[in-house]
Amino acid sequence: MTELLLYALGIVLFALGLLVSIAWHELGHLSTAKLFGIRVPQYMVGFGPTIWSRKRGETEYGIKAIPAGGYIRMIGMFPPGEDGKIEARSTSPWRSMIEDAREASYEELKPGDETRLFYTRKPWKRVIVMFAGPFMNLVLAVVLFFGSMMTLGIEGQTTQVAGVQKCVIEQDEKRDKCAAGDPVSPAFKAGLxxxxxxxxxxxxxxNDWDTLSDRIRDTIGPATVTVERAGQRIDLHPTLVPNKVLAKDEDGKVVQPAKYVAAGYLGFASKTEVAPLTFGETTDRMGDLLENGVHSVIALPGKIPGLWDATFGDGERADDSPVGVVGAARITGELMNVEAPPTTILVMFMNLLVGFNVSLFLFNMLPLLPLDGGHIAGALWESVRRHTARIFKRPDPGPFDVAKLMPAAYVVAGVFVCFTLLVLAADLVNPVRIT
Incomplete structure (x- = not known):
């Protein structure tokens, strides 16, 4: 019963974190839009039926039933058509898509709004409004990450011995018990x-595990290991032997998928402890997190076949497989039942929210409509066109009509919907687990 309650608590906490992240994102758009005098009729967190709303001033604030996103409605997202009219109908389905989008952006147009339309703002102001949403997610990710890493810390290996291996076992054998014929480990023979x-x-x-590990790996043959034991320093003299161990990259991290290399071997387990990181260490880890996020977005199309096979075939779900909202909620539920110190669980939960907000930032920066990055790209292209015309003394080409890209936006949205449904199915049928 307790496990079930903890599991439910984890899901509730993740849902709250998700709502806060979405609300924070939309607040970036809302605040900058109002700063530049754009009228915003609606600020909504979630999709589907409205479960709560209040109107304050000219904006309706509300929460909808499905916590899978959010939006703000800005008046005049697209310029009028070439004929200067807001509405222009055609028998072409593509043209209808364009004009439907244009009409929707003027649905709540009121007298006096002519000077408060989104498209009438200078390109740099529109870039700020659209960038503010993803940027808020990045800010939240940085605050959460630095706050958790520099106060609570992270579990890491130390130079203290937690156990001594009695024999030499190659790591790729994946066994922890000695067998007849296994040689005695250097650490056990030396008296560690x-x-x-x-x-x-x-x-x-x-002073740290990474340095010690590198020196052990680089040494084969006699060595001197100085230890502190009961307040005294003692020199031990093991003879390190080659062994097959997990390969590390240039940053000292274990290579994924696992690879094995021959390296020096002593034969002991290091004690782990939770310790806060310095500002520099946290900055390095945040940089790695962003870099890995970019690589994950680039590699996403290549993971779709494996995701499909794990969902509808007999393939295994990879640990680095894309995870949706349902999968992340399940992971959070499992996390609450992990046998670990509360601070470790809290840090892992914070890191889940950090990863979610980093993903929101990176995805929304893709230069594709209907994402924020698509509107940013349109505003930047308009700025380039107008500056080029000014330099060559040509007529001002006017605002770039982003509405003309709506057919492509529907295709992109369709792809995202299909991908989201695939991830949802995978999260239900063959979820990623941490236990």
């Missing part, structure tokens, strides 16, 4: 004990 803290390797001080 649980609780020892390694403070130097071959006479050079070591």
């Amino acid at each position: 004990k649980d609780g020892d803290r390694i403070v130097a390797f071959n006479g050079t001080p070591v």
